[in-house]
Amino acid sequence: MTPEPDDAWLTGVAQGASDDAGGVPVELLGDYLRLLADAATYGRQAERRELDAVALLGRRAAEQGVSAGRVVRLYLSAARRLWNDLPMAVRNRDRAAVRAAAAAMLQVVDDAVANLAEGYAIARRDLVRREESLRRELIDDLLRGDSDLGTLVERAEPFGLDLARVHQVVLAAPSRRLPDADAAISALEAVVFDRLGDRDVLVATKDGLLVVLAPADAGAAAGELGRLTHRELSRLPRGQPWRVAVGRPYPGLYGIARSYEEAREALTMAGRLDSDTPVVNAQDVLIYRVLLRDQPAIVDLVQAALGPLARARGGAGPLLDTLHAYFETGAVATESAKRLHVSVRTVTYRLDRVRKLTGYDPADPAHRFTLQAAVLGAKVLNWPQEPLPAPA
CATH class of the missing domain: 1.10.10.2840 (PucR C-terminal helix-turn-helix domain)
Structure with a gap:
């Protein structure tokens, strides 16, 4: 916000609020301080177009990666500081006038923060959907194994994947239709990250299955990935009984596709054999691959x-x-x-x-x-x- 000459005091309010919120850019305040000042001085309420502008600032904050707590703190701190720094002509009015000014200002704060939060939430949902779409596209290309390596390396970087490492693929099939995919993905990511101590993990869905791509060189825990996956999915209220298949670990991009194919074959074989083993390792069904050759x-x-x-x-x-x-x-x-x-x-x-x-x-x-x-x-x-x- 660029204040008018007689509103230069608002610049100090904006900067102080930014400092209170941990350095959140003052630009995210937009015309919010002017709305507060008008409410306190003249009792004017914010118009719909002005609140819509605040909602857009909430979206911008989400897109910039500013946490919801910090951007709300920016707005609340700005309101507190502005009230404390109001010109004496406003603060010295009679008690009823001061109460009216405070009520008008609090209404603007309430409306503005509500619209700010709504805009932020909409942007976060859009970002999550976009990330999920990118995640599915990436996992499809990784498991296919025939995409351009250079492009895949760039696309994998935001997800923390180092394609030069040794990875293995785990597939999980629910008993019927795949249940709430978001809940399953969140639960698996949390427990795998915690157990492996490694962010180089990708969990996604493909063809009605849950896919876990994890490094196989992260220590002994990587060998437990299949059992870990089955144990965590079995806690979900739906999808049981789960059947899990684990591909063998291989290095590089084409190793990921190879591990996936092995896990898929193991899952298919377990179904044909009507196996009651919940976790099937690809190496345990190698004899069937030999027979099929x-x-x-x-x-x-x-x-x-x-x-x-x-x-x-x-x-x-x-x-x-x-x-x-x-x-x-x-x-x-x-x-x-x-x-x-x-x-x-x-x-x-x-x-x-x-x-x-x-x-x-x-x-x-x-x-x-x-x-x-x-x-x-x-x-x-x-x-x-x-x-x-x-x-x-």
Whole structure:
């Protein structure tokens, strides 16, 4: 504000208020001091256009990164200082006139601060939406891995990301639709920052999943990122049960995309296997990736070793589930029965049916490897729920 010659005293008021608020620019006062002076002197109330101008100053304060508390303090301090420094002609009026001046001035303060706060809040919402949009675009490009490195480095800098570091990606899938994304992102960011002691973390959403990108060289805590993510998300009222997949750590931009692809594959594999493990590490499902590299061969193995199970009464499903439980429990029939919630006799009967239908004996170590590889392949291919792919 540039005061008129007879209002030069307002310059000192503005500067004092700025000092009280920690150096907030006096420009953010606009014509506020003139409104206060007119209210105290003439009882004039602020017009709508003048209050709209104050709201714009609130937006400007938010865009400049001035905290809401400091800019409000600027306005309140300015009102206090102006009242104390009013010209003697105003202060020496009779008591009723002084009370009227004070009431008029307080009304201007009330209206101005309300509009200031509203403008500030609108600007903050716009900034948050803009940042969320930039965050989503950045995470999309980082996970795709084919964008220009120089541009990505510039875009990642405001988020505190150093793309030269070793990072890993964690994906979290809710049981149904993704719940309140803002609440989930805020909760995850807070706990990951606190645990890793590192601001080089990005949390966003992609394709209905929560994505956590974090440095893998931040100490032993980085190895706990998957469990940390699952534990924090499980505290939210919605989205449970969550399934979390952790990609392996890799350096550089393309390492981020690689870790993401591994986490995505692990999440898909856990769903196909109907795994009850809430946190799946990519390294734990490497065998399935090996199997899928030569799909024609694994299809042939499943067809040859397990195809005859389709002739069993009730189909191949129960026998395949029994084989899977049998191998998962170290070929112990009693433990398999517990896992399947059936009797031991049922397990031994089914294993004998497998032997008779396929010619492979699950209890024979020489046959067990072939059967186990075929069972894993069937899980990967989602057979018998889906038909086996046709030969190329």
